[in-house]
Amino acid sequence: MSIAALKTNSDLMDKACSVITHRPLTEVLWYGVKKLIENYPNPSLEAVFHNLIRDGRFCLGSIPEDLPSRIDAWFEAPDLAQGALNEYAQRDEGELVYFMNRVNIIIYPQMREALWDALLSKGNKKLLLRQKPKEILSKMEGAVQTDALGRWARNYLIALEDLPDWDETILLLIKNRFGIPKFGKNAVEGPFWKKVPTNIKERFYHWCIGLQIEDFFDGNRAQFWKKFYKSHHIIDVKSILGNEGFMLRFAHFGVVEFKSTGNAAYVYPSTHFEELWAGSAFKNWAGEFKDKSMTLRNSGLKEGRILHGKGWQEIYGQVIRSLIKHTVR
DSSP states (O other), X not given: OHHHHTTOOHHHHHHHHHHHHHSOOHHHHHHHHHHHHHTOOOHHHHHHHHHHHHTTSSOOSSOOTTSXXXXXXXXXXXXXXXXXXXXXXXXXXXXXHHXXXXXXXXXXXXXXXXXXXXXXXXXXXXXXHTSOHHHXXXXXXXXXXXXXXXXXXXXXXXXXXXXTTSOXXXXXXXXXXXXXXXXXXXXXXXXHHHTSOHHHHHHHHHXXXXXXXXXXXXXXXHHHHHHHHXXXXXXXXXXXXXXXXXEEEOSSEEEEEESSTTOOEEEEEHHHHHHHHHHGGGOOSGGGGXXXXXXXXXXXXXXXXXXXXXXXXXXXXXXXXXXXXXXOO
């Protein structure tokens, strides 16, 4: 049993597991269960226990006091970590750490980490919302393997679906580690985003738009454009001119803003705006984005521009809302 529990070389383990299977002594099996928890995971040894229980050769009726009292139910699941998670899900308990303390898993580091992995990889919305966001963030930041972080982050996004259940500090970690999802026929996505449903990617992308607006604008302009972001009328943004300019794409028109004060914002019909968007990486001068002859004709705009003078937010807020309702391509 010690050979099987300590995960030595595969040949020795196979022989040890074979001996255990042919001579299942109850006292030795319970010793092995404890060793399994101490050295979890151990798929080979765990499979031996599952087979013995299934064949009626290992009775779980009298559980030793130093093992979790419901470990018999845990063995009904595909693996012990999932079984423990199932028990946690059935009980009206708070954070996972309270459950681990109660069932005495907390003293077994490897089993503890396996249960966290099960929760973060497979936990539903209800279970994830029981945890403090800072605890989930701490686990994600400490992830040694990138594939583990990918599983956890993907399940977090899918299970919680959207703000406000998403925590923004966790979203920021996901953005920094896996980037922003790509859309379109020719978009090249990494392995993380390929496995995320489109509707979840769209919500995450929308959050990223708000983040970029906050990063570029200060004060009144940030507040002004965030209103249209929150109403989902801004569908994409792009920083240009080495972060000295900013493009905001609406459904049927677009706006080009500039970082420094004293610059008007230029409002273009979507046809010209899309040309500017496509070629923005090749333009290095602000004047290339300032063409009054191509701006949108509207009585509320000053030659197709937004002038940031006194009371501009109220004046041009009405104009933008009107354009959203009535502008065609």
